[in-house]
Amino acid sequence: MISRRGLIAASLLLPGAAQAQAPEAWPSRPVRILLAYPPGGSTDVLARTLADRLAVAIPGASFVVENRPGGAAVVGTQAAATAAPDGYTLALGNNQTHAANAAMVRDLPYRPVEDFAPIGRLAEVHHALVVPAASPARSLAELAARGKGGGRLTYASSGVGSASHVIAESFVRRQGLEATHVPYRGGAQAVTDTVSGTVDFFVSTWPQVVALVQDGRLRCxxxxxxxxxxxxxxxxxxxxxxxxxMAVDAWFGLWAPARTPAAIVARLSEALPRILAEPEMAARLAGLGFTPAPLPAAEFAAFQRAEVARWKALVELTGIRIEG
Known part of the structure; x- marks a missing residue:
């Protein structure tokens, strides 16, 4: 039996208890955007530009980019996958973090599809195959001919397992060429050595080489x-x-950890197309070499699954693997 006094006491406590358990309004503190790449690159600039615009699109919000490079972009992506699904950690990733690594990295410590809630695709960048200006090859067919019949090519990449590595190796395998891979730590030195003729060709993102193609120091x-x-x-x-x-674009998107409240994901997803359509944002992306390519959450999820399958086929063709 509960006494009348006990009932009164319980009734007085209930409003306070309900208030204590009510979820806080989102966002009530800064939101981290985890980036699995070092500062200064084009992906980092994209993340910081997006963070600034999200803060305007979502009143009262602030977004802070946190760089977590390392391990073929595994370190930062895993940190996002295992973060609390409360809307205060997001991941800005790309085709490597959320498609290629699924097939390429042995014992990958996160699941690129199941461990994330897709928010939306942001942009894409084309790849280009370039050779030194002094190269005798003036077409892909002529370049391939130099790697056959006893000839041997060298090609640069921005790192083992990078998109530039996978796409170039797929060209080598499909053409049946003899070629030696020369990996670099990033694309800058790879571009420099391609210009100088140290290597025969390099598959680069287009923004990284367009100026050199325009001024005649590289041939695309x-x-x-x-x-x-x-x-x-x-x-x-x-x-x-x-x-x-070989027409495999680099693409970029925004995710939250799986089980993040659907209302938060929807609010972010709805903001992205508006941000990408802003003239100032479009001009900023164009200056970085990005093409805005918004996809809402559901369509982005389907796109990502298709890209996982596509990169699996590329990795199986090239045989490129990375230890997790």
């Missing part, structure tokens, strides 16, 4: 765009150059 033999660029009409697409399977 193929570009992963759907059509030729008006500014460089002489540069063929990979499809036109006879290598359509």
């Amino acid at each position: 033999l193929g570009l992963g765009a759907p059509a030729r660029l008006a500014a460089l009409p002489e540069v063929p697409t990979f499809a036109e150059a006879g290598a359509p399977t």
